[in-house]
Amino acid sequence: MTMKLYGLAMSTCTSKVITCLHEHGAEFELVPVNLQNGEHKQPAFLAKNPFGQIPALDDGDLTLFESRAISTYVAEKFKGSGCDLLRSQNPKEAALVKAWMEVESQQFSPAISSIFYQFIIVPSMYGGSPNQMIIDESSAKLGKVLDVYEKRLSSSKYLAGDFYNLADLHHLSYIYYLMKTPYGKLINERPRVRAWWEDISSRPAFKKVAAGLTLGDKN
Amino acid sequence: MVVKVYGPVTAACPQRVLTCLLEKDVDFEIVHINLDACDHKKPDFLLRQPFGQVPAIEDADFKLFESRAIIRYYAAKYEKRGPNLLGNSLEERAVVDQWLEVEAHNFNELVYNLVLQLVILPRMGKQGDSALALSCQQKLDKVFDVYEQRLSGSAYLAGDSFTLADLSHLPGIRYLVEDAGMGHLVSQRKHVNAWWETISNRPAWKKLMKLAGY
Numbered sequence: 001m002t003m004k005l006y007g008l009a010m011s012t013c014t015s016k017v018i019t020c021l022h023e024h025g026a027e028f029e030l031v032p033v034n035l036q037n038g039e040h041k042q043p044a045f046l047a048k049n050p051f052g053q054i055p056a057l058d059d060g061d062l063t064l065f066e067s068r069a070i071s072t073y074v075a076e077k078f079k080g081s082g083c084d085l086l087r088s089q090n091p092k093e094a095a096l097v098k099a100w101m102e103v104e105s106q107q108f109s110p111a112i113s114s115i116f117y118q119f120i121i122v123p124s125m126y127g128g129s130p131n132q133m134i135i136d137e138s139s140a141k142l143g144k145v146l147d148v149y150e151k152r153l154s155s156s157k158y159l160a161g162d163f164y165n166l167a168d169l170h171h172l173s174y175i176y177y178l179m180k181t182p183y184g185k186l187i188n189e190r191p192r193v194r195a196w197w198e199d200i201s202s203r204p205a206f207k208k209v210a211a212g213l214t215l216g217d218k219n
Numbered sequence: 220m221v222v223k224v225y226g227p228v229t230a231a232c233p234q235r236v237l238t239c240l241l242e243k244d245v246d247f248e249i250v251h252i253n254l255d256a257c258d259h260k261k262p263d264f265l266l267r268q269p270f271g272q273v274p275a276i277e278d279a280d281f282k283l284f285e286s287r288a289i290i291r292y293y294a295a296k297y298e299k300r301g302p303n304l305l306g307n308s309l310e311e312r313a314v315v316d317q318w319l320e321v322e323a324h325n326f327n328e329l330v331y332n333l334v335l336q337l338v339i340l341p342r343m344g345k346q347g348d349s350a351l352a353l354s355c356q357q358k359l360d361k362v363f364d365v366y367e368q369r370l371s372g373s374a375y376l377a378g379d380s381f382t383l384a385d386l387s388h389l390p391g392i393r394y395l396v397e398d399a400g401m402g403h404l405v406s407q408r409k410h411v412n413a414w415w416e417t418i419s420n421r422p423a424w425k426k427l428m429k430l431a432g433y
Contacts, residue, residue, distance in 0.1 A: 050368060050369065051325055061310075062313065062314075064313055064314070066317045066324070068316075068320050070313075070317075072313070072316055073310075073312075073316070091292065091295060092281055094295070095281075095283055095288060095289075095291070095292035098285070098291050098292065099284055099288035099289075102323075103270070103285060105320075105323060106285065106323070107270055145270070151269065152269070
C-alpha cells in the first residue's frame with residue numbers, strides 16, 4: 001500500500017517531508033488538505049493529527065504527525081536505499097545530526113518563520129500588511145543564528161559533519177522562501193552559509209520540491 | 220569517567236537530561252552554570268554551546284548540546300539498560316518521536332512564556348505581561364485537552380510504556396504545577412492528572428527533585 005502524505009506542496013512543513021521522500025526515491029501519494037475551507041480542523045483530519053496541523057502520514061496501520069518525526073521515520077525506513085541522512089550506524093554522528101535538527105527546530109525556524117509569516121503569508125493569504133517591527137526583530141535573531149552557522153560551516157561541510165544529512169534538509173523550504181524576499185541578504189551576506197545553501201538547494205530531490213513552493217508568487 | 224552536564228540543576232532543560240541519565244543509571248557530574256551572572260554567554264561556554272544555552276554535555280571526548288538530542292543519544296546508547304525509553308519497532312520509535320516533537324513545538328513554548336511572565340520576571344523584580352500569560356494559558360488549555368483525549372486511550376503518550384516523550388514533559392509540568400500556580404490545568408483532567416501522578420512518582424524524577432533541593 002502506498003504511503004499517503006496529507007498536506008500541501010507549498011507548505012514548509014509538508015515539503016520538508018516530501019524532500020525527504022524524494023531523497024530516498026520513496027513512493028507516496030500527496031493528498032491535498034484544504035486549509036482555506038478549514039479541512040484541517042474537521043474530525044476526519046483531527047483523527048490523524050489532533051492538533052489540526054499539516055502534514056500527517058498514513059503508512060499501513062501507522063498514522064504519524066509532526067513533520068520532523070515523519071521525515072525521521074522515512075529516513076529510518078528507507079535508509080537501505082543508498083541514502084543515509086541519519087548516520088544511524090555511527091551513534092556519535094547520529095547524535096550530532098539530532099543536535100543540529102534540534103537547532104533548526106528551536107533556534108532557526110522560530111526566527112525565520114516570523115519573517116516568512118509577516119512578509120509572505122500576511123499579504124498573500126490575508127491581504128494585510130507585514131508588521132515591520134516583528135520582521136526587524138526576527139531578522140536580528142536569525143542573523144545571530146546564522147552567525148553561529150557561518151562559524152560552524154568553516155570547520156564542517158554540512159551542519160552535523162562532512163556529510164549531507166537530515167538537519168541540512170530541514171532548512172531547505174524556509175530558506176527557499178526567504179530568498180524570495182529582501183531578507184535573503186541574511187544568507188547572501190555570509191559566504192559559507194551561502195555556499196552551503198547553494199549546495200543543498202541544488203540537490204535534485206529539492207529541485208523537484210522547489211517548483212511547488214509557490215506561496216506569495218504573483219500569478 | 221562520568222558524564223559532565225553543564226547547567227543549573229534547577230533549570231528545565233538540564234533537568235530533562237539529568238532525568239534521562241538517572242533513568243538509565245548513568246553516572247554524571249553537574250557543572251553548575253550561573254545564569255544570573257551570564258556565564259552561559261561567556262566565550263568559554265560558547266565553545267561548548269554556540270547559542271549560549273544550557274545544557275551541554277561532555278562525555279570523555281564527545282560533546283553535545285540541545286537537551287532533546289542529548290536524551291535521544293543516551294536513550295539509544297543505553298538502550299538495553301533500565302527502561303526502554305525509545306520504543307521497540309520502527310513504528311513505535313516514530314510515535315515516541317512524534318510526541319517528543321509535540322512537547323517541543325506545541326507545549327514547550329507556551330509553558331516557557333507562561334512561566335517567564337508569571338514566575339521568572341517577577342523574581343527578577345520585573346513586571347510580567349499578564350495578557351501574554353493569559354493567552355498562553357488559554358492555548359495550553361487546548362493542548363491539554365488533546366493530551367486528555369490521548370491519555371484516555373493510552374497509559375503514556377506514545378503507548379503503554381514510559382518513554383522519552385513523557386520524560387520530556389516532566390520539568391515543564393513541574394514548573395506549571397509548583398511555581399506558576401497552574402496545577403489546575405493538570406488536576407482538572409482525569410487522565411492527564413493520573414499520568415502526571417505516575418510519571419512524577421518515578422524514582423529517577425524523585426532523585427532529581429532531591430538533588431535540585433525541592
